[in-house]
Amino acid sequence: MRIITISREFGSGGRELGMRLAEALGIPCYDHELIEEVAKQNNMDVEQVSNISERDIQLYYPLTMGRRFASMLKVDTRPVQVVVALQEAIRRFAHQGDCVIVGRCADVILKDMEPLNIFVYADAASKLRRCEQRAPEDEKLSTPALNRLIAQVDKDRAAYRDLFSDDQWGKKEAYHLCVNTSGKQIKQLVPALAGYVNCWFA
Amino acid sequence: MRIITISREFGSGGRELGMRLAEALGIPCYDHELIEEVAKQNNMDVEQVSNISERDIQLYYPLTMGRRFASMLKVDTRPVQVVVALQEAIRRFAHQGDCVIVGRCADVILKDMEPLNIFVYADAASKLRRCEQRAPEDEKLSTPALNRLIAQVDKDRAAYRDLFSDDQWGKKEAYHLCVNTSGKQIKQLVPALAGYVNCWFA
Numbered sequence: 001m002r003i004i005t006i007s008r009e010f011g012s013g014g015r016e017l018g019m020r021l022a023e024a025l026g027i028p029c030y031d032h033e034l035i036e037e038v039a040k041q042n043n044m045d046v047e048q049v050s051n052i053s054e055r056d057i058q059l060y061y062p063l064t065m066g067r068r069f070a071s072m073l074k075v076d077t078r079p080v081q082v083v084v085a086l087q088e089a090i091r092r093f094a095h096q097g098d099c100v101i102v103g104r105c106a107d108v109i110l111k112d113m114e115p116l117n118i119f120v121y122a123d124a125a126s127k128l129r130r131c132e133q134r135a136p137e138d139e140k141l142s143t144p145a146l147n148r149l150i151a152q153v154d155k156d157r158a159a160y161r162d163l164f165s166d167d168q169w170g171k172k173e174a175y176h177l178c179v180n181t182s183g184k185q186i187k188q189l190v191p192a193l194a195g196y197v198n199c200w201f202a
Numbered sequence: 203m204r205i206i207t208i209s210r211e212f213g214s215g216g217r218e219l220g221m222r223l224a225e226a227l228g229i230p231c232y233d234h235e236l237i238e239e240v241a242k243q244n245n246m247d248v249e250q251v252s253n254i255s256e257r258d259i260q261l262y263y264p265l266t267m268g269r270r271f272a273s274m275l276k277v278d279t280r281p282v283q284v285v286v287a288l289q290e291a292i293r294r295f296a297h298q299g300d301c302v303i304v305g306r307c308a309d310v311i312l313k314d315m316e317p318l319n320i321f322v323y324a325d326a327a328s329k330l331r332r333c334e335q336r337a338p339e340d341e342k343l344s345t346p347a348l349n350r351l352i353a354q355v356d357k358d359r360a361a362y363r364d365l366f367s368d369d370q371w372g373k374k375e376a377y378h379l380c381v382n383t384s385g386k387q388i389k390q391l392v393p394a395l396a397g398y399v400n401c402w403f404a
Binding site: 119121123170172173175176177178179180182184188189191192193195196198199200202 | 400402
């Protein structure tokens with residue numbers, strides 16, 4: 001089975017890379033689909049699941065897991081539910097066949113399936129430019145606000161990963177291939193990455 | 203011009219990767235050639251140049267460059283000569299046309315030529331195994347000695363890089379592509395990397 005996981009810095013184009021790579025390989029790409037699936041199952045808002053999945057959980061996790069009697073307290077356990085449901089959704093999607101999965105620590109969660117784990121990154125100027133280009137006209141943030149957002153999202157992703165793995169988010173040792181997209185069009189790199197996938201699983 | 207630089211952890215197969223990649227692309231690979239060229243020019247032993255190039259220089263550099271009257275002291279200035287000559291050799295080779303250059307901070311030295319900079323790494327077990335397989339029968343080191351050697355060579359390479367750049371050796375941000383060779387045959391990955399080179403310079 002060819003499972004490719006994409007971890008990525010915010011603004012590096014990792015999501016686009018995942019989608020284009022899946023298209024080039026003729027296999028599905030799971031990204032927002034994971035969130036939608038989990039939201040549906042848990043009768044929750046997509047936005048809510050999306051926030052919990054990479055942000056709130058580290059606030060809740062030590063409390064609910066660390067206290068034996070947490071269930072007796074009035075603790076909101078939805079974040080833990082969501083994380084568990086996300087893990088299950090990732091495993092379920094992966095077992096359906098070859099695919100690309102973007103984010104949500106799929107590399108760690110699917111370790112036993114031996115995925116090819118790609119990390120996508122870029123320099124600060126490139127990430128800023130990409131975010132500016134992608135933002136809808138009516139949602140333009142100032143440059144300092146965008147920089148804060150980029151830093152915050154990556155911090156959340158790193159914290160989310162800490163729940164699952166001792167390997168630090170973004171450290172090259174945890175991945176099989178690290179792709180710097182600075183100053184490059186994603187679509188220019190995709191044919192070569194599809195070739196890399198084919199060599200890897202040959 | 204297509205200049206590809208290979209930086210690598212000792213035992214990761216970076217040298218083999220550089221040679222095979224050059225072969226796949228039909229362009230020359232410079233590795234030991236740089237050392238030989240500089241040895242010939244400076245009337246020095248190849249072994250001597252090789253040692254200086256990645257080991258001794260950091261011991262000499264602060265002394266010879268930091269003291270205004272160093273030349274009046276009995277300081278051995280050969281290491282600095284060698285580093286300067288290596289830089290010149292790298293520039294000269296690169297200006298001859300498309301090539302792969304292994305090691306010696308070619309990525310930093312040739313920055314203005316916009317090379318594609320690849321970093322090759324692997325996990326500890328893979329590096330150990332590769333070193334064991336490569337050692338001549340009569341030069342087998344014990345596992346602890348090999349581990350010390352691997353750590354020492356990488357430490358020397360990192361220190362050598364510090365002479366040229368503020369970017370830390372091995373940090374993914376300094377490279378365009380980081381390739382983890384753990385458990386893989388180099389030759390399996392080379393066609394895809396050749397494809398990456400072609401996409402990059404397209």
